[in-house]
Amino acid sequence: MSTEQPRRIEIYDTTLRDGTQGEGVTLSLVDKLKITQKLDELGFDYIEGGYPLSNPKDVAYFEQVRDLDLKHAKVCAFGMTRRKGIKAKDDVGMNALVDSKSPVITIVGKTWDLHVDEVLGISREENLAMIEDSIAFCTGHDHVEQVFYDAEHFFDGFKANPEYAIQTLKAALAGGATRLVLCDTNGGSMPEFVLTTIKRLKETLPEANIAIHTHNDCGLAVANSLVAVRAGAVQVQGTINGIGERCGNVDLITVVANLKLKLGFEALEREDSNLHLTELSRYVYELANQNLVPGQPYVGSGAFAHKGGMHVHAVQRIAHSYEHVTPESVGNSRRILVSELSGASNIAATLGKKFDIENNRDLQREVLDRVQVLENKGYQFEAAEASFELLLYKAMNQCPDFWHLDHYRCVILKNNGNASSTEAIVKVKVGDDYEHTVAEGDGPVNALDGALRKALQHAYPQLHDVKLMDYKVRVVNPNEGTAAKVRVMIEFAVRDENQETLRHFTTVGVNENIVDASWEALTDAFAYHLIEAKAETLCV
């Protein structure tokens, strides 16, 4: 039996620098500090906080991050080599880096002769001097513990001119760099090339500590990072959720999970850090104001969501029949979806216990048939769990009529130059009485919601607790132009008397008329809430 300790891989996060180079990503100073704290809590080794020369926010970040009580992570300041033709000590960028007081400085320099000759337009010797001088200038300051060298375009440079690429790395080592970070800046390299290149490099520079920084332009950032580790890299650089320039950086969430759960490496200082990967991913999406990616490996909302009937049938018996790791191992959870692709097992798994129908195959099939017919018409029940449950209540004859609609009407008034106003009129019969109400709203749905609530408020005060939160509409068959069907999904929150949210639920409606589709989703929600709240119907 091997007694060898698993190799520990350093994890270097650049969400706050390279991540913010992604389209649509901006983080406030407070967000950057919060993410720093979170990454430190989970045991990240290095956090690249920004580019101190770039903007006042990054300067402020490096001032304020010193007040955080970080337990493990080292904050890194990023910048490029000195400008051509001047001394490092006279370069504003160099001075901004050391003035940041960061214990680690990461300097990016040119490896590819194309960039040296054509982009910077300098001699190759000057580029080598810029790399060595810049690193030496930083290492010459006592507070600087380490300088990492980001070899920009390393793999493209090595392909074009391997001798020169290696000279640039030697210049970095001569300056005192403690990590040579091989960057696949354009994200175009293939894993085989990354592997063989690093192996060749290790023969030339056996003592150098190699790190890897990949981009995802070929969808290979994770693969390239993992082969680099296999070839001996000691550090992986990337971002949370893979945000970053163009197609993004490597997603450190996937890298860490693969290193720890699949390949037997140690990564991140905290023992149970992989259990918090889902939480971390969602935290960063939230602060970066980005939508979750359902299919994101390990931590996406769909990473352990089972939809096909055959899958659900098997997963209920043996979870790993359709799951490569347990959802809990990365802090995620299993979900069973109901749709036209479901089998009876999906219904038994999602609602079998709540409705006590785990063994009632006939009822499960009846509801499934109904789901299939409705989804064929444009409904979607995966995310509209309340409308789906209502189908079950109906199939079990447990969905009473709480009111009878006589009619509703919506009027939108638009005067030239004025904002439009909307009025809805609703007439319903509740028990023996007619309620005829009117409400104004921001639009037809808001006005109808108001008018129907007024009509029902005395008979069913429970509706006071349910609030409309979000409204989404999508065209189902766009080929029909303005006569196309639309699918409306409405999210509601149920609140207690202190206005604390107890739970959310969603309903769906489909129609050629957007107001009718909205009415269907709205009334589904009211009926669902009344059943769940055990309201007695006044209509017999």
Ligand SMILES: CC(=O)SCCNC(=O)CCNC(=O)[C@H](O)C(C)(C)COP(=O)(O)OP(=O)(O)OC[C@H]1O[C@@H](n2cnc3c(N)ncnc32)[C@H](O)[C@@H]1OP(=O)(O)O
């Ligand atoms: C692969 C990467 O992700 S590297 C990081 C890229 N990140 C960023 O660019 C975001 C932060 N950048 C910035 O805030 C700005 O671009 C700054 C402050 C760095 C520079 O701004 P400016 O002085 O206005 O220059 P600009 O951005 O137009 O052009 C880059 C300049 O840096 C020079 N340069 C580029 N790379 C290097 C390098 N490795 N070493 C030295 N100089 C370099 C270019 O020659 C050019 O200088 P020039 O205008 O004298 O020809």
Ligand SMILES: CC(=O)C(=O)O
């Ligand atoms: C340094 C860096 O971000 C890159 O080369 O991609």
